Amino acid sequence: MFRSARFPVLALYLVGFLSTSVCAAPQPVHSYDPAGRSKKGHVGRRGAKYWQNGTANCGTQAPLANPAPYSNIWGGLSDVEAAGAVEWLFQQAELNLTVSESSSEWDNSILLVELMIPNKTDVLAYIDRREPAPARYAHVVLNVRATENPHYADILVGPLPVQNGTTKWVPLEYTYTRKTQGRVRNLDADSLQQRTFVNNLGAEIQDITLGLWNMTVMGLANDTMFIWAVDPVGQDDGRVTVWFTFIKISDKGWDTNSIMPAGLYFVADLTGRDSSKWSVNGWLYNDIFYNTIEDFRAAVNTPGFEKLPFNIDGEWDSVDHQGSTPPQDTRTPPAAIAPGGDRYSVDVVQKYIEWMDFSFYVGFSRDTGMALYDIKYKGERVLYELGLQEALAHYAGNDPIQSGTAYLDSFYGFGPYAFELVQGYDCPSYATYLNSSFYVSETTHTHVNSICLFEFDADYPMARHSTADNVMVSKNIYFTIRSVSTIGNYDYMFSYSFYMDGSINVEVRASGYIQGAFYANNEDYGFHIHDALSGSMHDHVLNIKADFDIAGTANTVRTISNVATQETYPWSFNKTRNTMKLSRADITNEDHSRFNWAANGLTQVVIANKNSTNKFGEARGYRVAPLSGTAHLTVEDSSSIANAANWANHDVQITRQHDTEPRSAHAYNSQDVADPVIDFNAFFNSESLDQEDLVMWFNLGMHHVPHTGDLPNTVFTAAHSGIQFTPHNYLLGDPSKETVNMVRLTYEGGSAVVERYGQSEGDTCPLEYSPVEGYLEGYIGDVVIRKYPFNPNEPFIQTNGIGG
């Protein structure tokens, strides 16, 4: 299926990804540093914001370059490894591969070549017990289309780098719950043929589209509409039945397709590869179903036929500045600065980061984007892995498109859509940036500056206390790593933040355009928010994997609940008191490990190591708690996604760690929703969770019922979900007292004695502050390195616009 549904304007890019054409018109070759951060024109950026040559603590300093203690085994394939694997694959005759650029819908091609994340078991042997590093394999996805039954094939190629004789390919199956040799049917194989089919239909009914809207869609350059398909497609009864709808193309080039539905729908049976056997099985307009186009045409031409209004462009759907500028808004606003430079270290090549007492590695994958590995605090691992697994956006409505839409966004991939960040806007002006790369059609694309790192001074302190004699306050400086993935209409901002009290926050915010419904008789599914637009209700549910290792891998999930109780005490003179107490319970088995956050926040959830107790006998642990609203899926046993997102039904789910269960979802679960490649339910098989290696899978999200404030874009302030990990009886006190960024004032009759903990008053830093962010013209888009044919000494490098 062509995925216009999820990213209409980015369709060009998708076409590239789905390996029909790279659109790689020659462009100037740019200088490019694969280590990132020093792309030409970028070096001076931070300095341009402000610079100084002041005294004492002041002075610009780039991050220290503390080397990673071991190489980043989650960090992706090297150019040589990837190019070698691609070349080797083309040599395997049985795969019958065609280079993407010249492949047709009846050719096999390579969709993906990236690092296979090694098994945790093997990694721990390497990093904790100094055994040899795990062998490196490429995770390859083949698009097998030279067959009547097109499918995606996940295979492993390795060990890498390629050595003839030892390198092999095997089906990748051990990490999937469905044992079909890593193969899943490809409902998308004939997307170009499908597009032709629906465009021809558009031509056939141009009398109707002109009559309803004075617009046409025929597959021509001057089309004023296009035809959008539901995702996932209908898969019942062995048939592939797809609902389509008509979308007005923005007159102004805006990315407004998701809010420009025109209210006419049709359903096609697209089963099989022979388009001559495809059929259109019905039409819907204004809640009236028509069996044939003839029936609908007759209705349209009947006097009194009710033509519904439709949406047109205007200020309401423009992302630009608009309306009356508020008082004083044109004056320079406050901003964060880092006058002392960066107080963290970054091994850019290894993507290894140290901030205060935290350290971690950054990994990146096509499906899920950024992930963090081996997160240590004060030298001890607290999380082996922390990252996104999948994002579901499940809609509902009275029309077949909204009712059927349930995006599983890793199909599109969070990696390819993690674009360059806008300095000073997406991240503070002084942030440090890392690049991210992904594989497309025998090339590696790099998004420069697509991951940012920064420290920030919160608008509130970490701790304070006033007494009759003195007041103490400590600053709350925290550290964030962030990426933003724009999956079609929506921009997801992922932030992982680290605090001086040892806590870690995981947050997602959403902005961009909503997907709206055509407004017609659908008050039960949304608000009427524009002329012919309903703010289609939908649930966002995003699954996060948190593989905790608290004082080792033997951990237990403990719950501590407040309960109302009636008690009589030795001292209560035989009176019963209405009071409360704690109820403690361990979750010791997978039979009981799927649950929701308790009403009224009455239950605390702590991952602890019962065998690692502090001197007072309490188990050391980390508490996991909602930081702001979270959500699990409203819909029960969804007709749209069946078993493809069974991770979405609870807030929190805990499994025993297995190398065979590294991820809760598969990018192609949408291709067979009843029997998906990874069915999360299959992870639960009554295993013990008592002092075992545990993985917590929790959900972020929101129930989104858009209102007028979501136009033109949803705002990050409201669309926010987060989880907080907090040390829990983990140390003997609050570690934030270790900072010197605190002050104690002792009152002495009309003035105060100031304890600054070694900080010197009176130092100043002359700064040249630029209120307006400079050099944004340097925002360039993708950097592409061709991997086949590949010449390591003279790689083909170019830049493309985003999506190019």
Add this chain to the structure above:
Amino acid sequence: MFRSARFPVLALYLVGFLSTSVCAAPQPVHSYDPAGRSKKGHVGRRGAKYWQNGTANCGTQAPLANPAPYSNIWGGLSDVEAAGAVEWLFQQAELNLTVSESSSEWDNSILLVELMIPNKTDVLAYIDRREPAPARYAHVVLNVRATENPHYADILVGPLPVQNGTTKWVPLEYTYTRKTQGRVRNLDADSLQQRTFVNNLGAEIQDITLGLWNMTVMGLANDTMFIWAVDPVGQDDGRVTVWFTFIKISDKGWDTNSIMPAGLYFVADLTGRDSSKWSVNGWLYNDIFYNTIEDFRAAVNTPGFEKLPFNIDGEWDSVDHQGSTPPQDTRTPPAAIAPGGDRYSVDVVQKYIEWMDFSFYVGFSRDTGMALYDIKYKGERVLYELGLQEALAHYAGNDPIQSGTAYLDSFYGFGPYAFELVQGYDCPSYATYLNSSFYVSETTHTHVNSICLFEFDADYPMARHSTADNVMVSKNIYFTIRSVSTIGNYDYMFSYSFYMDGSINVEVRASGYIQGAFYANNEDYGFHIHDALSGSMHDHVLNIKADFDIAGTANTVRTISNVATQETYPWSFNKTRNTMKLSRADITNEDHSRFNWAANGLTQVVIANKNSTNKFGEARGYRVAPLSGTAHLTVEDSSSIANAANWANHDVQITRQHDTEPRSAHAYNSQDVADPVIDFNAFFNSESLDQEDLVMWFNLGMHHVPHTGDLPNTVFTAAHSGIQFTPHNYLLGDPSKETVNMVRLTYEGGSAVVERYGQSEGDTCPLEYSPVEGYLEGYIGDVVIRKYPFNPNEPFIQTNGIGG
């Protein structure tokens, strides 16, 4: 009862407040500007942080002084009004008042003279319909102790300013649900006698205290312990029975009393005013109850008696910097600056503030501290009043002190404990400050700089969207007003924040010392967190009043719920689909207006005006939703607080607005918990809520089970609760598009065209940035103006240390 329980070290201050003595030893008279912000030594403060003479938008600018559209009728009494009322009161022979400084426990004195907040009905007539301003009255609290039945008496004095012949006093009763002429018994009248009683007891058992701990409490200057009473005191059966415990005084002058319990408890019957009739009715140690001190002494002297360990001071309870400074922590951290100066206006005298399209007035009262009034957005009122009502901290435990403790903190007052804020720590270095004042013993105390105002650039943008062609991002600059009240061991930070999308956040964070339990057999009530300390479980519940007026006062609360459903559609080929839809309901009566936030966030709550619909027919409103964790009380029908905090039992409660129900609680509810002055339950009497003037009373809070990370202080990052108000179909689009602080980058083959919306690149501001906050020595404490005798031309002004 002496309130050592809630603020042991601040007890001196309390003594002053309870009008026994002002401790006003002569001190140097300071220059003082009642308009605030320009206290001597403060003028240069902001400038010292950085200054500039740059180009374009740069340049320090103090807040504009846009005058308030009308005078602040919630802003407090003038010096002349207050002094006049006090002088007039002393002239009323029937009140039989004695000046506080010379009053004994058998004299009547004045506890409070402050503005009686005028009725909303009268205010709206004035500010909306230009009728005369409401007459001004003083709310006076008398401490009537020249009687066998000591009581507090709430009265009104006015109109003000005093005019002989027209000014009268009347009992204040109309705003209370209990109709007892504004009188409530005073269980605290004999606090000095009570202290003597328990100190004598301490002397009597010094053999035991020396034996158990080598410490004594006898009421002497060299006491090493003190005796702490439960709050509220036992009030069953008409008897006043009070549990006491022994607390180790810090060797180091630290404010650690709340974590230094020693584990010995006794109960006294203190009924009546004749201490010769008081008795001690039992002792408790290590969960064993002894009827008499002789029994306990015999047990202690029996061989094999188990002496429990107790807590001693150390690093663990010190608020100072301690431990290993983390890597790079000593270098200057990031900070927020405001290089363009303040982009808001403040009428300092009227405490009227305008920021962007918001405006509001600030009020301040002894009981509840800061409140906001007449909050307008784009010229229309959205909230008439927004502020704290009461804070409950309800403990539980196996010992009588923890089990009985349920602080209702307005007894102590949030006003008097809203101390000066620490610049650069409690608020950004560039914040604007306001003063707050409160009445104590014929003087007005002023806390300079105790309210701060600032703009802030969030670490994330307001909105963004990337397309194949361009990326747009807008900054998220918000505005916050903040105060911090330290009620004994705990510091509550209240922040009200305003956003460019029209939303308003209400947040409280808590820091300071926990109140711990002596560790003995109490694993059911907390964790073992130090040698002899249990982190006593407790619920914080804080009630906030939000008097919404959306497009007028006729409003309705609407709920919009996501519900799982099975539906068949005209297009679904007779198949039933598992999906979801919206269920809408109005809360039309007080019989149904007390509820909790829905599980899984499935229900949205919107205050709307059904008669004010937008052009699409949707009612304009504001949504109210949790921003982060909230809490209502775990305990059901609490034995400790009975009916004194019936507002704490649900998350959200909505009533019809009445001038007779301005507040959900009374400062003296703790004095008669079974039959409190204000019983919130009485607000609910089946009135219609359908298009009426509505008040929402919601709760912030947390269920706090302290762990080692709460030592020495609870941290603000974890102890956070908030509610968010968001415009909901209120405007036709997102108003944050009105800012120019956004950027759009359009990709053009390896570079970008930058749309800056009028901002000029290249401007710079030379700044002198001081990494270390300067002038903190200017932190001074209370400014006191004597009101009786009062000389307006030469007021008595002095500064005291905090609590002086």
